[in-house]
Amino acid sequence: MSKKIVLGLIILVSLVVAYNLIAQIMDATKSGERLSAAADEVNKLEVKNKALKEKLSQIQSPQFIEEEVRNKLGFTKKGETIVVIPEEKIKLVLGASSSAAAVRLPNWLGWLKVFFK
Numbered sequence: 001m002s003k004k005i006v007l008g009l010i011i012l013v014s015l016v017v018a019y020n021l022i023a024q025i026m027d028a029t030k031s032g033e034r035l036s037a038a039a040d041e042v043n044k045l046e047v048k049n050k051a052l053k054e055k056l057s058q059i060q061s062p063q064f065i066e067e068e069v070r071n072k073l074g075f076t077k078k079g080e081t082i083v084v085i086p087e088e089k090i091k092l093v094l095g096a097s098s099s100a101a102a103v104r105l106p107n108w109l110g111w112l113k114v115f116f117k
Helices: 002-059 062-073 087-102 107-115
Strands: none
Touching: none
16 A cells, blocks of 8 residues: 555656646746747847938938028028019919819710710
């Protein structure tokens, strides 16, 4: 009877050790996956950081600054003249082109006029 108890205890201890070993293996696998995901995220952020640094160096260039000053603030160099077109003139010209597009005939009526006019 004592052999059965010892054998039962050995089996029980073996099962507990096996369960703990399998749990540790699963945790290690999950840790590896998390490490890979973190490495991918780091790579993406490094690429984004490089792009932002390039954009920063472009924005700090004298050509970009001059272009922004000219476009947004209306500055000019010596000898240049700024031409300002009134809003009414722009609307008048754009309104004429949009009204022509509004007069478009249906397709069947257009073909009818082509062949029977």
